Amino acid sequence: MGGMIESLKSETLALLKTLGVPESAVTGGTLAARSAITGEVLTQLRSDDRAAADGAVKKAQAAFLEWRGVPAPKRGELIRLLGEELRANKDALGRLVSIEVGKIVSEGLGEVQEMIDICDFAVGLSRQLTGLTIATERTDHRMMETWHPLGVTLIISAFNFPVAVWSWNAALALVAGNSIIWKPSEKSSLTALATQALFEKALGRYRAAGGIAPENLSQLLIGERDLGEALVDNPAVALVSATGSTAMGRQVGPRVAARFGRSILELGGNNAAIVGPSADLDLTLRGVAFSAMGTAGQRCTSLRRLFVHESVYDALVPRLIKAYGSVKVGNPLETGTLVGPLIDKGAYDRMQSALTAAKAEGGKVHGGDKVEIASAGDSTYVRPAIVEMPKQSGPMVDETFAPILYVTKYSDFDAVLALHNDVPQGLSSSIFTNDMREAETFISARGSDCGIANVNIGPSGAEIGGAFGGEKETGGGRESGSDAWKGYMRRATNTLNYGRTLPLAQGVKFDV
Numbered sequence: 001m002g003g004m005i006e007s008l009k010s011e012t013l014a015l016l017k018t019l020g021v022p023e024s025a026v027t028g029g030t031l032a033a034r035s036a037i038t039g040e041v042l043t044q045l046r047s048d049d050r051a052a053a054d055g056a057v058k059k060a061q062a063a064f065l066e067w068r069g070v071p072a073p074k075r076g077e078l079i080r081l082l083g084e085e086l087r088a089n090k091d092a093l094g095r096l097v098s099i100e101v102g103k104i105v106s107e108g109l110g111e112v113q114e115m116i117d118i119c120d121f122a123v124g125l126s127r128q129l130t131g132l133t134i135a136t137e138r139t140d141h142r143m144m145e146t147w148h149p150l151g152v153t154l155i156i157s158a159f160n161f162p163v164a165v166w167s168w169n170a171a172l173a174l175v176a177g178n179s180i181i182w183k184p185s186e187k188s189s190l191t192a193l194a195t196q197a198l199f200e201k202a203l204g205r206y207r208a209a210g211g212i213a214p215e216n217l218s219q220l221l222i223g224e225r226d227l228g229e230a231l232v233d234n235p236a237v238a239l240v241s242a243t244g245s246t247a248m249g250r251q252v253g254p255r256v257a258a259r260f261g262r263s264i265l266e267l268g269g270n271n272a273a274i275v276g277p278s279a280d281l282d283l284t285l286r287g288v289a290f291s292a293m294g295t296a297g298q299r300c301t302s303l304r305r306l307f308v309h310e311s312v313y314d315a316l317v318p319r320l321i322k323a324y325g326s327v328k329v330g331n332p333l334e335t336g337t338l339v340g341p342l343i344d345k346g347a348y349d350r351m352q353s354a355l356t357a358a359k360a361e362g363g364k365v366h367g368g369d370k371v372e373i374a375s376a377g378d379s380t381y382v383r384p385a386i387v388e389m390p391k392q393s394g395p396m397v398d399e400t401f402a403p404i405l406y407v408t409k410y411s412d413f414d415a416v417l418a419l420h421n422d423v424p425q426g427l428s429s430s431i432f433t434n435d436m437r438e439a440e441t442f443i444s445a446r447g448s449d450c451g452i453a454n455v456n457i458g459p460s461g462a463e464i465g466g467a468f469g470g471e472k473e474t475g476g477g478r479e480s481g482s483d484a485w486k487g488y489m490r491r492a493t494n495t496l497n498y499g500r501t502l503p504l505a506q507g508v509k510f511d512v
């Protein structure tokens with residue numbers, strides 16, 4: 001499992017410097033920034049309080065009023081420059097992601113690539129914020145819809161995609177003409193500071209080339225729950241885009257709704273895959289392994305439930321158990337490691353409780369034990385667990401944010417579809433099959449009830465081009481590609497009369 005992991009403190013400080021984070025931002029506070037790899041405190045940050053939240057919203061509102069007047073393609077130019085900064089700093093930012101939250105190297109880099117991709121997407125979008133022209137029932141009239149900037153956009157992001165999820169929201173919101181405030185997870189403040197620094201660099205270049213942008217267009221606030229609450233409750237925040245647990249969404253959603261604000265919620269998933277009798281089992285094995293063990297099971301889209309047809313169960317499941325037993329768990333910065341640490345001890349404890357509960361339901365647990373790694377601090381490594389369950393019950397219907405894959409055998413397709421949908425969450429899903437009827441049924445209206453439904457690839461690792469999000473307790477929000485941009489804008493319906501009379505709709509007569 002590799003030797004002692006050295007302290008990552010000096011490397012982190014050097015990376016922060018390279019990425020342009022001022023030293024004053026990472027010294028002198030009381031909020032500990034840790035590395036999931038070593039568990040050590042990397043630096044102490046200052047945190048923002050409620051008063052800072054109110055001040056930031058006021059500034060953001062002023063910035064919005066100016067930014068909305070800048071033509072969208074010019075706003076896109078700022079995002080193009082952000083994409084350039086991200087390209088130039090991909091290695092350093094990817095490395096910082098790995099150090100702070102424990103992603104393996106390719107996933108840390110992949111996260112930055114996702115940011116670059118959404119910047120490219122948003123640049124194109126900045127010339128395509130189009131509205132429909134709609135047939136009108138009245139003579140000499142034109143009806144159309146126009147899309148306008150919405151207002152201050154609050155982005156609440158989670159530790160597991162500490163920077164990519166910000167970029168999905170930030171790139172779209174900024175191109176849409178909104179100002180943004182970012183409240184990252186307190187477990188991933190350093191990558192947030194670095195991303196903000198790269199944004200500032202892009203902004204500097206944009207202005208140097210004559211671009212107009214207000215002060216405080218993008219603000220980063222570091223802090224804990226009370227800070228988030230103050231931001232969420234502020235009526236001048238037009239849109240709250242929150243990614244995190246369903247428990248968090250249950251707080252945020254109703255509070256924003258109570259003041260008739262808009263929210264985009266991207267909450268928990270309990271993603272499943274069905275393996276049909278005709279599935280290509282080699283491909284399935286790889287798809288399942290990546291989706292379930294990748295990012296140590298800490299993606300919203302991680303595969304958590306696997307339904308395997310009885311005719312292929314014995315050909316697949318023992319191979320999977322073997323893969324679980326041999327996958328390299330350890331320092332995510334080392335070549336060959338596929339599973340890095342859990343974010344913290346709390347995640348480990350929740351994983352163990354779920355495994356205990358699964359045993360009580362008759363589950364047969366393979367793996368899940370602690371992997372001892374000598375490190376500079378207090379980190380948490382675990383062998384991914386695969387649990388053979390007699391039926392879908394107990395912890396299998398909950399989301400545990402850890403690498404646990406529950407596996408059950410099925411015989412009837414319609415019954416397994418019902419089981420697939422019989423959980424409160426509805427984010428992502430997949431089917432492994434070469435049977436066209438099964439594949440088409442799975443993605444049809446009577447198939448998967450999730451926001452993402454895949455065939456012959458696992459439920460995680462979505463590209464930015466599609467709308468990302470899901471139904472039920474996942475919160476219903478859509479971020480990233482397709483027409484998710486509409487969630488960041490205000491739609492107006494316009495009717496114009498270019499005639500000399502005033503025909504009323506629905507044949508109403510009103511002659512004065």
Ligand code: UN1
Pocket residue numbers: 160161165243298299300301459460461462463
């Ligand atoms: C998340 O876990 O919050 O589809 C986002 C995926 C990634 C994004 C996951 N592109 O797995």
